[in-house]
Amino acid sequence: LTAEQVAAVEQRGKAEDHVTVNAPVSGIVIQKNAQEGMYVQTGTHIYAIADLSQLWVKLDAYEADLSWLRYGQKVEFTSVSYPGETFTGTIAFIDPILNPVTRTVKVRVNVPNPRGKLKPEMFVHGVVHSRVAAGGRVLDEALAGKWMCPMHPEIVKDSAGKCDLCGMPLVQAESLGYVSAAPTEQDKPLVIPVSAALVTGTRAIVYVEKPGVAQPTYEGREIVLGPRAGNYYLVRQGLTEGERVVTRGNFKIDSALQIQAKPSMMSPEGGGASAGHSHARPASPAPEHKHD
Numbered sequence: 001l002t003a004e005q006v007a008a009v010e011q012r013g014k015a016e017d018h019v020t021v022n023a024p025v026s027g028i029v030i031q032k033n034a035q036e037g038m039y040v041q042t043g044t045h046i047y048a049i050a051d052l053s054q055l056w057v058k059l060d061a062y063e064a065d066l067s068w069l070r071y072g073q074k075v076e077f078t079s080v081s082y083p084g085e086t087f088t089g090t091i092a093f094i095d096p097i098l099n100p101v102t103r104t105v106k107v108r109v110n111v112p113n114p115r116g117k118l119k120p121e122m123f124v125h126g127v128v129h130s131r132v133a134a135g136g137r138v139l140d141e142a143l144a145g146k147w148m149c150p151m152h153p154e155i156v157k158d159s160a161g162k163c164d165l166c167g168m169p170l171v172q173a174e175s176l177g178y179v180s181a182a183p184t185e186q187d188k189p190l191v192i193p194v195s196a197a198l199v200t201g202t203r204a205i206v207y208v209e210k211p212g213v214a215q216p217t218y219e220g221r222e223i224v225l226g227p228r229a230g231n232y233y234l235v236r237q238g239l240t241e242g243e244r245v246v247t248r249g250n251f252k253i254d255s256a257l258q259i260q261a262k263p264s265m266m267s268p269e270g271g272g273a274s275a276g277h278s279h280a281r282p283a284s285p286a287p288e289h290k291h292d
């Protein structure tokens with residue numbers, strides 16, 4: 001009871017059968033543990049109260065998308081409860097451990113919820129718009145060269161200092177996996193359309209147009225892919241900018257090579273029945289050749 005309530009009881013000279021007990025914090029009742037007539041004492045949990053003006057949204061990110069996610073990134077998400085409405089939050093934590101059953105990683109997003117529209121246990125679907133630089137670092141102009149609190153991703157400043165919320169020293173965004181300076185040409189990664197790559201297990205083959213020949217000629221080439229981003233793959237090794245790759249019909253080229261027992265995606269060593277002639281083939285990459 002407050003001092004005022006105690007004084008009021010003293011003034012009346014007798015205890016009332018109803019008293020108001022004030023909660024130590026304001027919020028919304030999310031659990032009611034007590035029933036009328038129940039005996040309560042100090043320490044009894046009567047209600048559970050939550051401040052729902054700031055929420056944590058817990059998202060599951062697929063293993064393959066992890067390379068695009070960073071602490072501090074903006075997340076847009078939607079809920080079936082509010083069709084057409086987009087909410088935003090900030091990635092505050094990426095679980096260091098993968099769930100081996102779902103092959104997903106928990107991502108915690110801090111979300112302001114001033115009007116209380118979002119409710120605990122709602123299902124939401126989140127999207128992160130990530131721009132990637134060479135080497136897999138993430139470009140984010142809003143964070144380039146900035147300083148952030150390692151505990152509070154919403155605290156972003158132009159220079160070193162301390163977090164307004166927790167007092168921890170701010171760290172450079174670059175140390176959290178971002179590109180610090182404005183992106184240069186050099187920082188742009190090489191990408192190919194997803195349809196250009198024939199992927200089996202750990203191998204990826206593209207058919208590359210041979211430059212400077214009269215008839216269109218393609219050579220199969222094994223390349224090293226980076227992560228997939230929407231309809232594109234990053235290319236780590238094996239292609240250079242400006243080379244033309246087959247994006248449609250590459251399966252036909254590959255199966256034609258198989259029939260001819262030439263090296264293809266399905267049988268990289270070639271072999272099988274030879275069509276009546278043989279000739280040396282380059283060791284690697286897989287050869288282009290054609291006959292009239």
Ligand SMILES: [Zn+2]
Pocket residue numbers: 149150151152155163164165166167168
């Ligand atoms: Zn902080």
Ligand SMILES: [Zn+2]
Pocket residue numbers: 279289291
């Ligand atoms: Zn031949």
